[in-house]
Amino acid sequence: MQPSVARLILTLxxxxxxxxxxxxxxxxxxxxxxxxKLITPAAAMRRADLERIAQMNSLPDPDQFxxxxxxxxxxxxxxxxxxxxxxxxxxxxxxxxxxVAETNRGFGNYPLRIATAPVSAIQQDRITKVTCKVDGxxxxxxxxxxxxxxxxxQVSYIAERKDNRWHITDLMMSDLDxxxxxxxxxxWKEKE
Numbered sequence: 001m002q003p004s005v006a007r008l009i010l011t012l013x014x015x016x017x018x019x020x021x022x023x024x025x026x027x028x029x030x031x032x033x034x035x036x037k038l039i040t041p042a043a044a045m046r047r048a049d050l051e052r053i054a055q056m057n058s059l060p061d062p063d064q065f066x067x068x069x070x071x072x073x074x075x076x077x078x079x080x081x082x083x084x085x086x087x088x089x090x091x092x093x094x095x096x097x098x099x100v101a102e103t104n105r106g107f108g109n110y111p112l113r114i115a116t117a118p119v120s121a122i123q124q125d126r127i128t129k130v131t132c133k134v135d136g137x138x139x140x141x142x143x144x145x146x147x148x149x150x151x152x153x154q155v156s157y158i159a160e161r162k163d164n165r166w167h168i169t170d171l172m173m174s175d176l177d178x179x180x181x182x183x184x185x186x187x188w189k190e191k192e
Contacts, residue, residue, distance in 0.1 A: 001177070018054045031139050032132035035159060039127065039143045042168040042182075043070040043155070044118030050075075050104060067187040068180060070155065071103055071121040083175035086153040089146075102147055121145075126165050136162040 028036065049065055053075055062068055062076045072084075082088065104119045122145045132141040139159040146152040158170035171180045171188070179191040 008087075028130055029132055029134070031134045031159075031161075031166060032130045032141065035132055035139065035141065035143070035157065035168070036124070036127055036130045038132075038159070038168050039155075039157070040120045040124050041118045042157075042171065042174055043122045044071040045071040045075070045103075047104075047119055050100070050119050053102065060146040068190060069188045070180065071119060073178070074121040074151070075099065081176070083173075084154060085173040085175040086151065088151055089149055098150065102150060121147075121151075123147075138165060145192060 002155075026032050037072075046067055046069075049067065049069075049072060053060055060076055065072055080081070103121055103122070105123060122143065126145045126147050127143060129144040130141065130145050132139050137160055140157065142154050142156050144152075144154045153173070156172040156174070157168050159166045159168045161167075167182075170191070172178060172189070175189055180188045181191045183189045
């Protein structure tokens with residue numbers, strides 16, 4: 001295959017992926033559309049933490065990690081309480097490998113795997129609804145998500161606009177008594 005044809009195929013491939021994983025609702029305001037794009041990386045955990053969890057024999061304590069991300073909390077959550085904000089969609093626990101596959105998306109198989117998306121419990125194509133109320137440079141709302149056969153939930157957020165770009169600063173699930181804030185260096189921690 002000629003290099004120019006290969007580049008064209010790759011370009012079309014990645015354009016089709018971006019269209020599939022970013023379904024923007026025509027009913028959402030521009031701020032909500034930006035939040036929709038930001039929630040996946042905001043909820044994401046670091047790949048190094050995923051690799052660390054993969055080597056553990058039991059459920060880790062989230063306090064063992066520097067970045068207290070929403071996805072990390074899903075990996076460590078015992079699901080003994082079901083709420084509208086986070087619930088299992090199956091009576092049987094799903095294998096950890098399914099959660100890893102859902103959150104750690106990419107293309108290719110061993111030995112070549114191209115990681116293309118953040119390790120996130122809320123992938124773009126799993127977002128079902130975004131609400132957004134803007135008040136000056138602050139936005140609040142709820143992101144609803146559903147992973148068929150696994151889990152569903154809603155996370156509230158606070159975002160701030162700086163230099164004409166939105167940044168998610170807080171993630172909350174009040175039913176679970178959870179309020180995360182983004183600290184220095186972009187790491188998440190529980191609000192004190």
